[in-house]
Amino acid sequence: MSGRIEQLESGEVIRCIDPRSGAETVTLPCTPIDQLPAIVSRARVAGRAWAALPLPERRAALGRLRAAFLGRAGDVVQLLAEECGRPAGEAWTSEVAANNGLFGWWIDNIDDLLCPDRLSLSPQEYPKKRGLVRLEPLGVIGLIMPWNFPVALPLRSMVPALLAGNAIVLKPSEHSPRLGALLGELCAATLPADLVQIVQGGAPQGAALIDAGIDRIIFTGSVRTGRKVGQMAAERLIPASLELGGKDAALVLPDADPDRVAAGVAWAAFGFAGQNCAAIERCYVHASIYPAVLEKLVARAKALRPLVDLGPLVTEAQLQIVRQHLEDAVAKGARVECGGQAPGPGWFHQATVLSQVTEDMTLMQEETFGPLLPVLPYTDLDAVIDRVNGTDYGLTTSIWTRDLAAAEAMAGRFECGVVTINNHAFTGALPAASWGGVKNTGHGVTNSRFALYEMVRPRTVVTDAMGGDREMWWYPYNDALVDAASGLVELSRAGGSKLQGVRTALSGLLNRWKVST
Ligand code: NAD
Numbered sequence: 291m292s293g294r295i296e297q298l299e300s301g302e303v304i305r306c307i308d309p310r311s312g313a314e315t316v317t318l319p320c321t322p323i324d325q326l327p328a329i330v331s332r333a334r335v336a337g338r339a340w341a342a343l344p345l346p347e348r349r350a351a352l353g354r355l356r357a358a359f360l361g362r363a364g365d366v367v368q369l370l371a372e373e374c375g376r377p378a379g380e381a382w383t384s385e386v387a388a389n390n391g392l393f394g395w396w397i398d399n400i401d402d403l404l405c406p407d408r409l410s411l412s413p414q415e416y417p418k419k420r421g422l423v424r425l426e427p428l429g430v431i432g433l434i435m436p437w438n439f440p441v442a443l444p445l446r447s448m449v450p451a452l453l454a455g456n457a458i459v460l461k462p463s464e465h466s467p468r469l470g471a472l473l474g475e476l477c478a479a480t481l482p483a484d485l486v487q488i489v490q491g492g493a494p495q496g497a498a499l500i501d502a503g504i505d506r507i508i509f510t511g512s513v514r515t516g517r518k519v520g521q522m523a524a525e526r527l528i529p530a531s532l533e534l535g536g537k538d539a540a541l542v543l544p545d546a547d548p549d550r551v552a553a554g555v556a557w558a559a560f561g562f563a564g565q566n567c568a569a570i571e572r573c574y575v576h577a578s579i580y581p582a583v584l585e586k587l588v589a590r591a592k593a594l595r596p597l598v599d600l601g602p603l604v605t606e607a608q609l610q611i612v613r614q615h616l617e618d619a620v621a622k623g624a625r626v627e628c629g630g631q632a633p634g635p636g637w638f639h640q641a642t643v644l645s646q647v648t649e650d651m652t653l654m655q656e657e658t659f660g661p662l663l664p665v666l667p668y669t670d671l672d673a674v675i676d677r678v679n680g681t682d683y684g685l686t687t688s689i690w691t692r693d694l695a696a697a698e699a700m701a702g703r704f705e706c707g708v709v710t711i712n713n714h715a716f717t718g719a720l721p722a723a724s725w726g727g728v729k730n731t732g733h734g735v736t737n738s739r740f741a742l743y744e745m746v747r748p749r750t751v752v753t754d755a756m757g758g759d760r761e762m763w764w765y766p767y768n769d770a771l772v773d774a775a776s777g778l779v780e781l782s783r784a785g786g787s788k789l790q791g792v793r794t795a796l797s798g799l800l801n802r803w804k805v806s807t
Contacts, residue, residue, distance in 0.1 A: 293437075293465035293605070295320065295492050304467050304490060309375040309602040310636045318467050320491035326502040329487050330459055333430045334503075336484035337457030341427045345404065348453055349397050354480040356393035359445075360386075365472065366441055373466045374437060375601035375636070380562060385441045388719035392442075393449055395721035400453045403739050409752065414796070415762075415778055421752035427455030428747055429505035434496045434519065436511045437604050438565045438659075440466035442719070444473060446736045447508050448486065451745045457485050461499055464492040465604055497522060504528060506744070510567075513657075513682075513730045531734030531744050533726065535657040536567045536685030538706075539678040540714060542583060543671075543691035544576040550712065551575075551690045552586030558688070558714035559663040560594060560641040563601050565608070567731075568686045568708075568715035571658055573665045574674050580667040584645060587665060588628045591641035603637040603660055612639050612660030615653040619644055622651050624664070655681055679705045684728035688714040705729065760804065770806035774799040 294305045302320035307313065321329070340348065359366075363386045370376040370385055409421035431451050435444050440462060448458050458477075462470025467490050474488035489495050493515075500507050500522045509519045510533040523530035540558070542551050558570040575583045594600040603609040609632060616630065629642030639661055647654060647664035654664060668674040678687060686708035689697040694711060701709040707727040708717055717723045718737070726735040735741050762774065777796040784792040 293463065293467065295464055302491065304464050304492075306373065306468060308372050308636070309604050310371070310597065310638075312606075312634070312636050315372060316468070318471070318490055321489045321495055323491075323494055323498045326489065326495070326498040329489065330430055330432075330499075330502040330504055332484040333457035333459050333487055336482050337427065337430055337455070340452075340457065340482055340485050341455030343455075345401060345453075348455065349400060351481055352393065352397055352449060352453055355476060356390070356397070358476045358480050359393070360390060362472065362476065366469070369469050369472060370441070373468055374440065374604050375597075376562070377598055377601050379598070380601070384439065384562075384719065389442055389445050391719070392445060392721045396449045396453055399722075400450070403742055404454060404746075409750075414781070414800070418756040419752060419754050421750060424749045424751060425454065425742075425746040426749045427451075428745060430457045430459060430503070431745060432499045432502075432504040432507045433458060433460045434499065434507065434509045434511065435460065435462050435470075437463035437465035438562065438567070440469040441473065443510050443736075444470070446721075446725075447741070447745070448473075448477075450742045452481070452485070454742060454746050456505075456745055459487050459489060459499060459502075459504065461489040461491070461496050464490075500526065500528070506531070508734065508744070509533070510734070510736075513732075516732055529744070532732035533567070533734040533736060534730060534732040535659075535683060536569070536727065536731055537571050537655070537657055537681040537683040538568050538686050538688070538714070539572040539574060540570045540688045540690060541674065541678055542573065542575040542579070543689065543693070543697075544578045545692045546576075546579065546583075546690040546712075547692065548579055548582045548586055551583050552590050554688075554690070554713060555663070556587055556590035556594075556641075560591065560600055560661045561715075563603055563639070564612075564661040565604060565659050566715060568718060569659070570663065570688070570714055572654060572678075573663060574668050574678065575665060577667040577669050580665075584627065584643070584665050587663065588643050591628050591643050591663070594641050596638060600638075600641055600661065603639060606637055608659060609637040609639060612658060612662060615651075615656070615658045615660070616642065616644075616662060618652040619647060619662075619664070622648065624648075624651060627665075629661070649677065649680065657683065675700075675703050679703075682730040685731045686710060686715060686717075686727075688712075707731070707735075762803070766807065768803075768806050770799070770803040774803040 304318045306315045367381040370381040404425050406422040406424040411419050477486035506529045508531045513534045516532045516534040624644045625646045627643040629640035632639045641661045644664045684706040687704040687706045688710045691697045697711040718725050721737050724738040724740045777799040781792050
């Protein structure tokens with residue numbers, strides 16, 4: 291397993307392992323658990339001063355962070371190779387270019403997104419009152435992150451959270467600690483001291499962070515850990531955003547273009563060696579084009595070049611899960627159309643296409659997170675939509691067809707957070723598009739204004755310039771008050787020609803109430 295944690299006399303350390311070779315690279319110290327409360331306290335102090343800055347200053351600071359990030363893009367790509375075995379093509383697109391766009395969108399739109407709502411108050415019911423609903427920072431946000439997108443995932447939460455005025459304590463995965471440290475270094479160079487802090491380690495550090503006085507936890511990871519995180523947060527009454535695993539399906543309709551399907555599905559299944567929460571792990575193809583699509587998918591899978599198109603699994607444990615799912619499928623009658631081997635050294639697994647697959651196989655129900663692609667024929671559309679919806683997960687689904695309008699109409703039938711037509715998964719890189727799921731995939735949202743709403747607290751501020759000692763809701767309660775209040779209700783019920791008469795009557799009632807005792 292890469293990122294092995296060991297207890298030495300000098301303290302806990304992470305031994306980093308290059309998944310391409312299985313060789314140990316460097317050793318990093320873990321953050322001592324007892325330091326977590328002080329880390330969160332320092333972040334809180336830094337966060338208060340940060341939140342008090344005018345928004346243009348926070349925007350400018352995030353612009354400096356963006357420039358620093360782009361200036362170290364080569365190091366990001368190099369570390370992604372060493373820690374995650376990521377091919378350069380994937381590193382540059384998903385972890386550098388996409389993050390440049392992420393910074394740009396939030397910096398350009400944050401003023402509008404944080405703009406307070408002005409309350410529209412009826413002068414009859416609430417005379418001389420005005421109000422705003424402001425969006426204010428939560429305080430200190432804890433991030434516990436996985437290894438599969440070790441730069442993009444933290445940044446998707448950090449950028450809006452910081453712009454909104456929050457401080458951050460980030461615990462990267464123990465399998466990608468050097469990328470976490472690099473993010474910390476960039477923040478330290480461009481943002482106020484202590485505003486973003488990095489906690490290194492595994493489960494104990496993650497649990498200690500939730501316990502250290504944070505105001506929200508944003509967790510991305512497995513369902514198993516997500517349940518524990520959700521329980522801990524509930525006990526402490528802090529909100530938790532949980533973005534968990536997936537079991538995405540592609541649904542290929544009879545009119546789809548087999549060449550586009552094969553190219554797109556092969557990328558979405560084998561890209562990142564399948565270690566994408568939105569990887570296609572099930573592909574349902576209409577029987578009329580099944581042979582053609584299967585043949586083209588096999589050709590695509592066989593053509594993938596190790597390290598250029600297909601990296602290794604990040605951990606040995608992940609490789610074992612892939613092997614177990616494959617062995618279970620083969621034992622239950624699946625046929626390996628291509629791939630199927632795990633050639634060492636390192637944690638590589640060949641891109642593997644399977645046919646003769648049934649829904650009871652483990653690889654059809656549990657998240658594999660590896661380069662296995664079961665391809666299944668279907669004939670009945672309603673029945674296959676039930677099968678697409680038939681797992682415990684619900685992150686994204688894709689529909690492949692030439693009939694775009696029909697597919698858009700069909701999108702509402704899927705139990706998931708994102709539907710993509712003739713493409714898959716890339717929308718995670720669109721900062722304006724919400725990303726999240728249903729069922730065991732959890733309820734957190736990243737990207738879009740809906741993600742921002744998880745990082746702010748609405749605060750209503752109402753000002754009353756009425757003066758005097760009379761207010762309709764105050765004492766004394768008397769008949770005049772009841773008549774005036776019921777008159778207001780009547781006013782909203784009345785319409786058209788009756789309205790003027792009711793207004794006149796109401797004005798009389800209000801005057802009567804004002805002089806009543
Ligand atoms: P994981 O659950 O093993 O670990 C995630 C993080 O939680 C790590 O930082 C880990 O150290 C920490 N952790 C472990 N135990 C903990 C505990 N008891 N308390 C607090 N923190 C703890 O997940 P992983 O293997 O790193 O990531 C892969 C998973 O992430 C997959 O299931 C994948 O689908 C999911 N994922 C989901 C999304 C999404 O958008 N829904 C995105 C990326 C990854």
